[in-house]
Structures are given as structure tokens and as C-alpha cells.
Amino acid sequence: AYCYHGQTLLASDKCGEAIRCLQESEKFFAKAEALCKEYGETKGPGTTAKPSGHLFFRKLGSLIKNTLEKCQRENGFIYFQKVPAEAPQLELKANYGLVEPVPFEFPALNAHWTPETLAAFDLTKRPKDDTAKPKPDEEVKPLKEPDIKPQKDSGCQIS
Numbered sequence: 001a002y003c004y005h006g007q008t009l010l011a012s013d014k015c016g017e018a019i020r021c022l023q024e025s026e027k028f029f030a031k032a033e034a035l036c037k038e039y040g041e042t043k044g045p046g047t048t049a050k051p052s053g054h055l056f057f058r059k060l061g062s063l064i065k066n067t068l069e070k071c072q073r074e075n076g077f078i079y080f081q082k083v084p085a086e087a088p089q090l091e092l093k094a095n096y097g098l099v100e101p102v103p104f105e106f107p108a109l110n111a112h113w114t115p116e117t118l119a120a121f122d123l124t125k126r127p128k129d130d131t132a133k134p135k136p137d138e139e140v141k142p143l144k145e146p147d148i149k150p151q152k153d154s155g156c157q158i159s
Helices: 002-011 015-041 055-079 115-119
Strands: none
Touching: 002 015, 002 055, 015 055
16 A cells, blocks of 8 residues: 555655655565565465465566655656655545445334244254155156158259
């Protein structure tokens, strides 16, 4: 998130803040890379997964590095902005998109669902005799298929 936020800041000519975002992104990426390598070396089921080798992870590392170099280069030539000591806060609530998310609420319980009603669904109190036993499968008798021979004289003509 810091990497993409840094790209957005660079596009809006805030190069100093972009550099700080990308430095923060680089720090978090190094931490994530260490955790991914540790995960890939653990024994047990799931050792076939190597998160640090996935395409997204590999591309993200080069994207962070290249964008940071570009920001530092442009700040040295064009912007001459100070790099802040703290990274800018990420805006976690999205203010764009097609629709506003609707918070989920459970519907109100119906008056018919009382503790007595729910207790009536106890499967341990069901009758022991099972009259609905499955019937054994009856044997399928083979059908004789008609003997169809190809006919050369169908009456069709090609003109």
C-alpha cells in the first residue's frame, strides 16, 4: 500500500513524501520477504508453497526499488523537497468506486423461534425404528439394440 501511495504522491508532485512512503514500503517488504523465506523453509504440510517466489511478490520488490530510485533522482533534479521523518498516514477508507458498501445486519428473530421450538429439533430424541430404509438396487437388464447397417443407396443425389 505504501508503494502505490508513493506512486500517487509522486504523480501529484509531492516527491519528498513519496520518497518517505517508498522507504517505508521497502522496510515492510524486507520484513515480509524474511517471513516468506522462513515460511518456505519450515517442515510440515504446505512446504510446497513458496510465497517469496510468487510473481506478485517478485514484481513488487522491483517496483518498489525502481520507483524509489526514480523519486530520488527526480527530487535531486527537479523538486528539491525535504524527506519527512515520518511516513504519511494511509487513507484506509476508500472514497472511490461504484457503490457504497452496505453493512451486514442479522435479521430479527421471528417470534416462533423460542427455546422450546429449538429443543424440538433434538435429533437424539428421534424414533429408533427406521421405516424408510433404502431399497436394494435392482439389477438393470440389458436392452438389445437394433442392428443398423449403413446404406449406400439412400436416394440422395448430388447435382
